[in-house]
Amino acid sequence: MDLKIEDVLSDDFIGKEVHLRGWIYRKRRMGKIIFVVLRDSTDIIQCVVEKKNVGPEVFKMLDKVGVESSLELRGKIRKESRAPTGYEVDVSMVNIIGPSYNFPISKDKSDEFLLDNRHLWVRSREMNAILKIRATVFDAIHEFFKNNGYYETQAPMFVTGAVEGGATLFEVPYFGRKAYLTQSAQFYLETLIFSLEKVYTVAPSFRAEKSRTRRHLTEFWHAEAEAAWYHNKDMMRDEEEMIVYIINAVVDRRKKELEFLKRDVSLLKNVDKPFERMKYEKLIEFAQSIGVDIKYGDDLGADEEFAITKNFEKPVFVTHYPRDIKPFYHRPDPENPSVVLCHDLLAPEGYGEIIGGGERIYKLEVLLSRMEEEGLNPDDYYWYVDLRKYGSVPHAGFGLGVDRLIMWIAGLSHIKYAIPYPRTTRRTKP
Ligand code: ATP
Ligand code: MG
16 A cells, blocks of 8 residues: 555554655664654654664665655554654665755755755745645635636636736737736636636736735736626625635645644634625725824735734725726726725735725726726727627626735745745746
8 A cells, every 4th residue: 555654653553564655854873773754745754774674785875865865665663752753663674766965955044045946945844834735725716616606717828908007017029929928817707707607717827016025926826706797795705705615624624734834723713704894995094093104095005904904813805995096997886986896805914915806897888988097998908898898797706816815824924935936026946
């Protein structure tokens, strides 16, 4: 049987012979004994290699190789309270598969060094825990949408128009013409609701974000949805269900990893429905009351959001933003057209915005007049405009920054720790 370390860390295995494969996590020699701490994808276990049991040749080889050498071994499990995970293997056979010498990463390395060596740092126990949480977040996103009647779909990465404003577009040469990397699948998803009604996609979005914050990447993973016949409140309901679903999935399935990262799980367990809804106007008043330098009509930057959401214990929906600070496609509130029927979801504990969403303009005249106000040429958006000509329906949607969600759930101090290979203004390698 192909056993993993996690499986054999149990009283059931005491006295049983097991075969394990993995990498040397730590190693130390005491005379005729070498203590190897072996790691695999699941956990670590101490392995005791005695010269008399494996022979002088193998013992010498094992003594020579360094951490991160790969090997397979065989031996009996016994309980050992002094071992890092409570059990150890009394090794009878060891076979070095891929030796490693002078592994570059040791304890005291700087953050920059670890980023330059991310291809090796992904092996760390810390990254292993984060990457597992990340995998569970992606699983849960797909599960949620599939359980709630959304069809998965795909949008192109090469596009010709901006969704979130021209300033953050990445231009790419495209056979003598210009194309851009997509900032959001939203407009394409809007076209697809006329066929599938409820759609979602999970894909990268690209934004040339010049502002260096702890929560901006130039390439991030975006989970986006659009639904026909949905109003702002309907979308917010789906979103809060989704967030609670994802958090529960991680709390249930990733206990060990959250514990390893020292995440305060009680704060996650505390997240339940419904989330508070707060109008932008009220949020500004609240921000002013705690001394944030902001006035009505200002957009919230990373620093403001940090100061505000430090005071939150649960996520909060902020609605009714002034239309001047939101993109043209948001539907103005018929009762007060100076604000739009939108929402941002702000994560607590200082994490800030993780979702931007809202109701889309569905009337042709309204869309055209908003485009004119913003100085946009409707010809550039002919297919987006067409949707309002042929059987338009009220609809709403959202975009969730998956890396930001992971950052919050795992309690990380920077978004670069939430993704295997972060892309920022200064980094495109490894
Ligand atoms: P911000 O104001 O923080 O830049 P935004 O208003 O530009 O965010 P949206 O256009 O609403 O964001 O995008 C939807 C979601 O995508 C955001 O709520 C966020 O979670 C995520 N997101 C946006 N830009 C980035 C980025 N550069 N890096 C990581 N995630 C991002
Ligand atoms: Mg942005």
